[in-house]
Amino acid sequence: MTRTLDLVDPGRTVLLVRIEESLTADFREQLAAYGIAAGRALEVVAQRPMTVVVCDHVELALETAIARALVVREPAPAA
Amino acid sequence: MESCASTTLAASGPGPARSTYVLVGAPNVGKSVVFHRLTGTYANVSNYPGTTVEVARAPLRFEAGATLLDTPGVLAFPSRSGDERAAMRALLVERPRALVQVADAKHLRRSLAITLTLAETGLPLVLALNMSDEAAARGVRLDLPALAQALGIDVVATVATLGEGVGRLVEAMPAARIPRAHVDYPSAVEAAIAAAAQRIAARLDRLPFAARGLAILFLARDPEVELWLASRDAGLARELAAARDAAEAGGERFAAAIARTRAEAAGTLAARTELAAPRPAESGAARLGRLTLHRLWGIPILLAVLYATYLVVGVFGAGTLVDLTEDRLFGGLVNPAVTAFVQAHAPWSWASDLIVGPYGLWTMGMTYAVALILPIVTTFFLVFGVLEDSGYFARLSVLANRGFAAMGMNGRAVLPMVLGLGCVTMATLTTRILATRRERLIATFLMALAIPCSAQLGVVLGMLAALGFGWTVAWAAVLVIVLVLAGALAARLIPGRRIALVTELPPLRWPVAGNVVKKTTGRLVWYLREVIPLFLLGTFLMWLMDRIGVLPWLIERGEPLVTGWLGLPKEAAAAFVMGFLRRDFGATGLFALGSVLSPAQTLVGMVTITLFVPCIASLMMIVKEQGARVAALIVGVIVPLAFAIGGLVRLALVALGAWT
Numbered sequence: 001m002t003r004t005l006d007l008v009d010p011g012r013t014v015l016l017v018r019i020e021e022s023l024t025a026d027f028r029e030q031l032a033a034y035g036i037a038a039g040r041a042l043e044v045v046a047q048r049p050m051t052v053v054v055c056d057h058v059e060l061a062l063e064t065a066i067a068r069a070l071v072v073r074e075p076a077p078a079a
Numbered sequence: 080m081e082s083c084a085s086t087t088l089a090a091s092g093p094g095p096a097r098s099t100y101v102l103v104g105a106p107n108v109g110k111s112v113v114f115h116r117l118t119g120t121y122a123n124v125s126n127y128p129g130t131t132v133e134v135a136r137a138p139l140r141f142e143a144g145a146t147l148l149d150t151p152g153v154l155a156f157p158s159r160s161g162d163e164r165a166a167m168r169a170l171l172v173e174r175p176r177a178l179v180q181v182a183d184a185k186h187l188r189r190s191l192a193i194t195l196t197l198a199e200t201g202l203p204l205v206l207a208l209n210m211s212d213e214a215a216a217r218g219v220r221l222d223l224p225a226l227a228q229a230l231g232i233d234v235v236a237t238v239a240t241l242g243e244g245v246g247r248l249v250e251a252m253p254a255a256r257i258p259r260a261h262v263d264y265p266s267a268v269e270a271a272i273a274a275a276a277q278r279i280a281a282r283l284d285r286l287p288f289a290a291r292g293l294a295i296l297f298l299a300r301d302p303e304v305e306l307w308l309a310s311r312d313a314g315l316a317r318e319l320a321a322a323r324d325a326a327e328a329g330g331e332r333f334a335a336a337i338a339r340t341r342a343e344a345a346g347t348l349a350a351r352t353e354l355a356a357p358r359p360a361e362s363g364a365a366r367l368g369r370l371t372l373h374r375l376w377g378i379p380i381l382l383a384v385l386y387a388t389y390l391v392v393g394v395f396g397a398g399t400l401v402d403l404t405e406d407r408l409f410g411g412l413v414n415p416a417v418t419a420f421v422q423a424h425a426p427w428s429w430a431s432d433l434i435v436g437p438y439g440l441w442t443m444g445m446t447y448a449v450a451l452i453l454p455i456v457t458t459f460f461l462v463f464g465v466l467e468d469s470g471y472f473a474r475l476s477v478l479a480n481r482g483f484a485a486m487g488m489n490g491r492a493v494l495p496m497v498l499g500l501g502c503v504t505m506a507t508l509t510t511r512i513l514a515t516r517r518e519r520l521i522a523t524f525l526m527a528l529a530i531p532c533s534a535q536l537g538v539v540l541g542m543l544a545a546l547g548f549g550w551t552v553a554w555a556a557v558l559v560i561v562l563v564l565a566g567a568l569a570a571r572l573i574p575g576r577r578i579a580l581v582t583e584l585p586p587l588r589w590p591v592a593g594n595v596v597k598k599t600t601g602r603l604v605w606y607l608r609e610v611i612p613l614f615l616l617g618t619f620l621m622w623l624m625d626r627i628g629v630l631p632w633l634i635e636r637g638e639p640l641v642t643g644w645l646g647l648p649k650e651a652a653a654a655f656v657m658g659f660l661r662r663d664f665g666a667t668g669l670f671a672l673g674s675v676l677s678p679a680q681t682l683v684g685m686v687t688i689t690l691f692v693p694c695i696a697s698l699m700m701i702v703k704e705q706g707a708r709v710a711a712l713i714v715g716v717i718v719p720l721a722f723a724i725g726g727l728v729r730l731a732l733v734a735l736g737a738w739t
Contacts, residue, residue: 026159027579028335029334032338033192034154034581037342046372049377049478050480052477058583059584060583060584061372061581
């Protein structure tokens with residue numbers, strides 16, 4: 001089941017499914033430059049005052065409008 | 080930006096430059112520290128993304144005749160932000176001997192995406208994987224020989240703040256090699272690249288770098304490459320754009336396909352380089368970093384930081400140190416001696432008056448600059464440097480984001496706004512880190528209006544503190560209300576849209592003493608170079624206006640406004656005339672009237688003078704950054720607004736029965 005990143009509880013790690021088309025090309029390119037691309041794991045650290053995620057050992061703060069455009073899902077449970 | 084030779088690329092033009100090395104890299108990876116290590120000069124070093132707002136150039140220590148260029152942070156190419164465009168201009172005009180990419184060892188994928196872009200230029204390259212200590216602390220282990228082999232260039236692990244690995248980097252730079260790494264794009268993209276590269280190579284000579292690299296950037300719509308091509312051959316640029324648009328019609332943009340393919344290639348390369356290692360336990364600094372943004376602890380930590388700042392700058396700097404320098408050193412020793420000497424030796428009375436009179440170059444200009452302002456700005460820049468180097472400012476931008484959103488900006492504006500509390504002139508220059516012209520304009524306007532610099536702040540707080548804490552709070556409250564309302568209004572009136580905040584949070588760390596001292600020294604040197612001549616010029620103008628009768632005339636003309644609308648004694652008009660030269664001059668003028676003014680009059684005077692026009696140096700910087708028309712508009716709005724608000728505060732005090 002998918003949901004947007006702003007709805008993920010802090011402490012959870014999710015996989016990015018896609019970035020909504022509503023986000024401008026500039027933001028999509030910026031996120032790609034930070035390594036945020038489909039299939040990447042994002043560890044949610046906080047949701048207030050902004051969404052804070054860890055991606056590849058780097059902490060990024062995303063405004064809610066951006067987090068709302070990131071569609072994520074829970075990773076498959078380990079076998 | 081400060082003590083090093085600094086220039087903008089627009090001014091530098093195409094140089095001879097076969098001996099120029101260019102530093103390139105993402106924001107906040109330590110380029111400026113590497114620059115300092117390699118040149119011995121200081122280019123504003125900090126632990127905050129986007130510190131380098133101008134391009135710094137200095138001679139290399141280890142190679143006679145060679146220079147090093149420090150470019151602003153690049154998140155990715157094609158360039159989008161002002162910083163990225165400046166970096167791309169450097170690649171296009173400098174014809175570098177080699178590029179030195181400084182990269183964050185913790186974030187190899189992102190770093191390698193830039194490496195692969197630079198590889199496409201066909202320029203010799205060295206990769207410095209910096210912050211390798213922080214990477215190791217996070218359990219990141221890298222197979223550097225394998226990475227060097229895959230890229231075909233030297234890869235050096237560095238910890239620039241400690242100087243580790245810099246020796247190996249120095250050895251690698253003169254022997255920099257052209258990378259052999261190559262990204263294979265989808266066939267349709269490759270076909271478009273080949274066609275564009277062929278046209279570029281056939282029509283243009285003396286290319287700044289490989290035609291394939293230019294073609295890729297053009298297809299990805301890099302605005303600087305588009306401009307460069309148009310400047311060399313407008314017809315070719317039109318043909319290439321038409322071919323690009325036709326190929327993109329109905330399909331994916333080349334920019335998206337190029338970025339995706341490059342990111343995948345960087346990911347594959349990073350996966351081959353990163354060695355498996357257990358993830359270490361979270362460090363104390365990481366836990367503290369989390370607490371600074373915690374919904375319960377974030378604000379108390381912010382208040383503690385502000386209180387500590389107040390203790391160092393307000394109590395120690397503006398209190399203890401100023402007491403020592405102004406009263407004891409200058410008031411008790413230096414000024415009496417200088418005055419006696421000048422009066423005894425000056426051949427004419429006007430010359431004596433010019434140097435040691437009421438508007439004397441020494442007794443007013445130098446005394447203000449050295450005895451009053453220097454201790455305050457020194458302590459402010461020291462605290463600012465500590466916060467900057469610790470990584471706290473990035474967190475502050477997140478905490479402040481919502482407040483700045485109301486003013487049409489995002490939290491990134493917190494850096495220039497806080498720096499403005501030290502020096503508005505310097506802060507105006509720093510607005511370049513903001514993404515859009517609209518944000519830069521709003522920030523510049525608000526700083527000119529309602530952010531008092533440390534010199535003015537010292538005088539204002541000194542005066543209000545003597546009246547009691549409540550008057551200080553009232554003054555601060557008026558300023559905050561004006562700031563927010565003016566910001567909200569500016570956000571509505573200035574066309575454009577607000578940019579949402581996406582920012583990296585660098586790890587919190589203990590500030591490195593050497594970095595803080597260098598930063599503080601660099602800023603002080605810059606400040607004194609700017610301020611002392613302007614103080615002397617301002618004092619001279621005051622003296623001249625006083626001698627030829629202009630000052631009394633201006634004071635007389637301004638009297639109805641000052642006495643009628645603001646309710647201040649007529650002598651206060653002189654303070655506002657002085658405020659045209661520097662706001663702190665004006666505040667000091669009111670300070671001199673201290674015993675004459677009631678507490679309510681002091682509040683009105685301080686509010687008005689704080690909101691008054693920025694100093695001459697700030698105004699010159701606004702002209703430089705925003706143009707003369709915008710600067711005139713800002714002054715035209717601020718002057719009546721300052722008096723209007725001052726009068727409204729008086730009316731409010733009258734209504735509250737507090738006007739005496």
